[in-house]
Amino acid sequence: MTAFTLPGLDLGKFVRETLAEDLGEGLPGGGRDVTSDSVIPADARFSGVMDSRDAITVAGLPLAEAFFRHLDPACRIETLVAEGAQVAPGTDLMRLEGRARALLTAERSALNIVQHLSGIATLTRAYVEAMREGSATCTLLDTRKTIPGLRFLEKYATRMGGAQNHRMGLWDAAMIKDNHVAVAGSVFEAVRRAREAGVTRIICEVDRLDQIEPALAAGAHHLLLDNMDAATLAQAVRIVAGRAATEASGGVNLETIAAKAASGVDYISVGRLTQSAPAADIGLDFTPL
Structure with missing residues (x-):
């Protein structure tokens, strides 16, 4: 063995x-x-x-x-x-x-x-x-939506299927989401606080196009473009213009993933890989x- x-x-x-x-x-x-x-x-x-x-x-x-x-x-x-x-x-x-x-x-x-x-x-x-039908370069990511106690094994299985692991847990990257923003007061302030704390990898969720520039200005390394359709994703990618990695998340299934990949995002994350x-x-x- x-x-x-x-x-x-x-x-x-x-x-x-x-x-x-x-x-x-x-x-x-x-x-x-x-x-x-x-x-x-x-x-x-x-x-x-x-x-x-x-x-x-x-x-x-x-x-x-x-x-x-x-x-x-x-x-x-x-x-x-x-x-x-x-x-x-x-x-x-x-x-x-x-x-x-x-x-x-x-x-x-x-x-x-x-x-x-x-x-x-x-x-x-x-x-x-299915993603390859829209883009040959987009990378599929998993999420933290795993069964407690089985995360490392379930994320291993997604790798065997051809995906790349997103962050493994709460410890290896900051992921700023809407609830963090609500407490911090704005996207800019939430990202700024993470940067000032010395976090080396900052992922920031944005669900509106007008949040992109504040997130980038504050120092986000990776933007999670949440629940955007393919046309809006393409617009977001143009705004970002390579200044940070872009990730489509939310509303992704086997029927929608190709169009979302064709928008030009770097990554697409899918919770149902481990959840469903x-x-x-x-x-x-x-x-x-």
Whole structure:
């Protein structure tokens, strides 16, 4: 197994805590897989194949492997496709062989993470391809609209689908939005305060064209053009004239993204990549040995 590392993720802890939740560790009667322990002989062995039932973009196989190896370190696993690969329905993704009880206990957790992350990667790929119809240079961004505790994994999945990560959290950039502006009094004042505080990356949301110049004058590095139609976005890009990065956000779906990309913005952010992606249809069938 090639070690899977992801900044911000403690993989061992994630695997342990996920399995502990499924096993009910610490709860009355918990701490074991009642079904497998009572039905499957202790020395039984399984071989299995994980496959995709739909066309998907793959993400999460190294995590699935980590779940199986946590309960059966000696299991044999062969990963058949690369992360980020686009595969056809019926494609085998992974073959494994090991102790039946261990593989069955890990099965649901392993499948859940691959289905979820591949679902995000697949939806992201669809948005990238739709965006390319409007622009070959615009970059798709994700957002912070992630499930608590899964941000680093979900943002990893968007990368596998072809997107670029926006800020990872509240710590790595200032993003000034309407509520910040309301308290500060104006776009200019909000950006000025962030600049005076020494923030090195300042993103400022503007929802009107007349907010662009004050934001730039105060020192914004990146403008989030909120809920603007394609024509207004094009006008905003002309006003900015390369003085800051431009990002379209709000009202973006598979039908509108090409027109918004054609406006000339540098980026388009889409919250539904992580907020609304359906799980990929992936199965795992075992055979007794």
